[in-house]
Amino acid sequence: MKIAIAGCGYVGLSIGTLLCARHDISFVDISQSRIEQLKSFVSPIRDPEIERVFADRPHFLATTDPSIGYSAARLIFICVPTDYSEEAGKFDTSKIESALEAIDRVNQDAVICIKSTVPIGYTRTLATKYPGHTVLFSPEFLREGKALEDNRNPSRIVVGHGKAEETAKKVADLLKENACTSPTVLICDYEEAESIKLFSNTYLAMRIAFFNELDTYAKTKGFDANTIIKGVSLDPRIGDFYNHPSFGYGGYCLPKDTKQLLSSYGDIPADLISATIESNKDRKRFILRKAKELAKGKKVAIDRLISKPGSDNYRQSPAVEILEALVEQDYDVYLYEPLVNEALFHGAKVIKDYEEFKELDALKLRPLLNEIGW
Ligand SMILES: NC(=O)c1ccc[n+]([C@@H]2O[C@H](COP(=O)([O-])OP(=O)(O)OC[C@H]3O[C@@H](n4cnc5c(N)ncnc54)[C@H](O)[C@@H]3O)[C@@H](O)[C@H]2O)c1
Structure with missing residues (x-):
């Protein structure tokens, strides 16, 4: 399957590296230097397991250009930062919104799976704003430095959805098929999945x-x-x-x-x-x-x-x-x-x-x- 990753940090890089053995992965980031590193099979984060996979020069595409990275993808994981804004008293979700705007300009029907940590209630609002996309939220539980190891051995796989239970199950299966263990899968409402993470x-x-x-x-x-x-x-x-x-x-x-x-x-x-x-x-x-x-x-x-x-x-x-x-x-x-x-x-x-x-x-x-x- 063609899968795109928006944001190549700890979360995005580990999911993309996990999936690239069986799927066609496009890494997309706004940072030119990160993309140059990826093109040279250099991991921008320190993670022994990712470095081990990169040593074998796996097949993937890396680009800063949304039209190249997103247009053919059937599934897109959004893994961009959500810093806490002291002024607003909540997460600044603007990076998710700008990634989604860039996606929607070139691809109006990909399934979107948010991996960034978000406020409770946020994914439902996003899904209403983009009715053409099926929007899911799957919390990420990795530890930095062991990001790929944790994605290979997840403590659980949680996927939250609005009215797309079957799609949520397929995304959970995708994450599970690439895991070494057989983690418990929890398919639930958006708000429950968002709450589980926080x-x-x-x-x-x-x-x-x-x-x-x-x-x-x-x-x-x-x-x-x-x-x-x-x-x-x-x-x-x-x-x-x-x-x-x-x-x-x-x-x-x-x-x-x-x-x-x-x-x-x-x-x-x-x-x-x-x-x-x-x-x-x-x-x-x-x-x-x-x-x-x-x-x-x-x-x-x-x-x-x-x-x-x-x-x-x-x-x-x-x-x-x-x-x-x-x-x-x-x-x-x-x-x-x-x-x-x-x-x-x-x-x-x-x-x-x-x-x-x-x-x-x-x-x-x-x-x-x-x-x-x-
Ligand atoms: N780091 C962790 O241990 C961890 C664990 C679980 C969940 N999370 C959550 O996952 C999210 C990402 O965290 P991270 O640690 O991977 O972040 P990170 O800072 O390591 O990486 C984020 C990447 O997103 C890129 N980016 C920013 N805006 C973009 C855009 N519009 N389009 C494409 N790329 C863009 C940045 O250039 C950067 O490379 C956050 O919401 C965080 O709370 C992080």
């Missing part, structure tokens, strides 16, 4: 906030957080996973998806989501306060901005906020982060050589290990 990410954020609060308590009282976490997590209802304290949850999705879900509540009574968002702010304030307490001579050195080992970006990293606050309060801040090329990052001096960084006589913050000083 509630899943909010639960993950809440769990991170919980273990961070546990760690804040332990650090303040001088208890060993790891022992407490181990004891708590041995209860099978809680489980010994996803329980590592950090400097706060970050990354592209959790900060924005929690805010979007909270805004969807409107005046429906709820406390946990806003408490999770506040708890994450408290955690960053606690780390900052501790760093200031322990820093001798106002010198602080930050070892990596990334939130997960192996990550290729530091989007919404709590370490960046802590770095900025320290710089603003006239601390002498040093940074070791191979992903940063500049000599100065938000006022912090970037040290390229790790040996030189280790020798610095400064308080060391290691966000990846949840360490303040070592």
